[in-house]
Amino acid sequence: MTDFLSQFFQQLINGLSIGAIYALIAIGYTMVYGIVGMINFAHGEIYMIGAYVGLVVLTAFGAASGLPVPVILGSALLISAAVTGLYGYAVEQVAYKPLRGAPRLVPLISALGVSVFLQNYVALGQGAYDLAVPDILSGTWSFSLGGQFDVTFSYSRMLIIAVTVILMVALTMFIKHSRLGQACRACSQDMSMANLLGIDTNRVISFTFMLGAVLAAVGGVLVGQSTGKINPFIGFIIGMKAFTAAVLGGIGSIPGAMLGGFVLGLVETFAQGYWSSEYKDVISFGLLILVLLFLPTGLLGKSSMEKV
Structure with a gap:
């Protein structure tokens, strides 16, 4: 029983950490869809570029002695967020804005083209092989619960x-209480009416792409x-799984993107830990199909940002 509880809580933490990443990326998918009604399939590659920018910053700052870990990691997060925010803006301006009046399949193909372009752009510039990321957070923390088992x-x-x-808490508060967040909610409900009421819808759409890129x-x-x-x-695999989490x-x-991310991460982890890693994707996507059979709009249904 002790070994079972130890493994259970270990898998729970692993699943929550994986689900947290899915949730961060899924929010970018769901915000763009909620406002523009389109799926940004280049979003996974924005995540990948963020990882590479973080690698560059960690490598550069890690060579400097005396800098504390929070400063190095905070700098990597801030610089990566700034660079990918610009990439998100560029994707919206190049692949989406000129095609807003086109049939929905056209911007979808455009986004897939941007995805392939960014993959090859980075592969040609950095090499199509694994790069090691400097480990500045090495170490673990253990605790014993009631002296019965260790995690x-x-x-x-x-x-x-x-x-x-x-x-996620900051984003929820921002969407609910800030002027720009209220504009996002208005655009998600009725873009045409929001435009008539004086809301700069182009600015809102660009901001949405940039915010999703920052989270990624x-x-x-x-x-x-x-x-x-x-x-x-x-970016491709995790982008598809994050999109799956958004749909789930x-x-x-x-809120649905957050919930879907954590649910998918937990299902994958427990399936791998208690069954087999070969079946984790089968079980995860089987769960998605099962949920959509009974709840076609997902666990929390298709809602606008007014329900954040």
């Missing part, structure tokens, strides 16, 4: 969960610390 947490996984929770960048830097390596193709929770709903 060990890596600092990187603990940081992923903590940062994700803080960002944070995920990229933190995952690099957790796994210790990155390559130009990490209810595409267009920010």
Whole structure:
């Protein structure tokens, strides 16, 4: 019983950390869909670029002696967020803005083209192989619950969960109470009416792409610390899983994206830990199909940002 509880809590922490990353990226998908009604399939590559920018900053700052870990990691997060925010803006301006009046399939193909372009752009510039990420968060923290069993947490996984929770709370407060957040909610309900009421809808759409890119960048830097390596193709798989999490929770709903990310991460981890890693994707996507059969709009339904 003791071994079972130890393994259970260990898998729970692992699942929450993976789900936190899915949730961060899924929010970018769901915000763009909630406002523009389109799926940004280049979003996974923005996450990948954020990881590479974080690698550059960590490598540069890590060589300087005397800098504390919070300063190095904070600088990596801030610089990565700034750079990927610009990438998010560029993707919106190049792949989406000129095609807003086109049939929905056209911007979808455009986004896929941007995704392939960014993959090859990074592969040609940095090499199509794994790069090691400097480990500045090495170490673990263990505790014993009632002297019955021990649970060990890596600092990187603990940081992923903590940062994700803080960002999600901050995002929720921002969408609910700030003027720009209220404009996002208005645009998600009725873009034409929001435009007639004087809201700069172009600014809101660009901001949405940039905000999603910033969240993805944070995920990229933190995952690099957790796994210790990155390559130009990490964005495709995790982007598809984050999109799956957004659909599972209810595409267009920010709380749904958060819930879907954590549910998918937990299902994957427990399936791998108690069954087999070969079946984790089968079980995860089987769960998605099962949920959509009974709840076609996802766990929390398709809602606008008014319900954040």
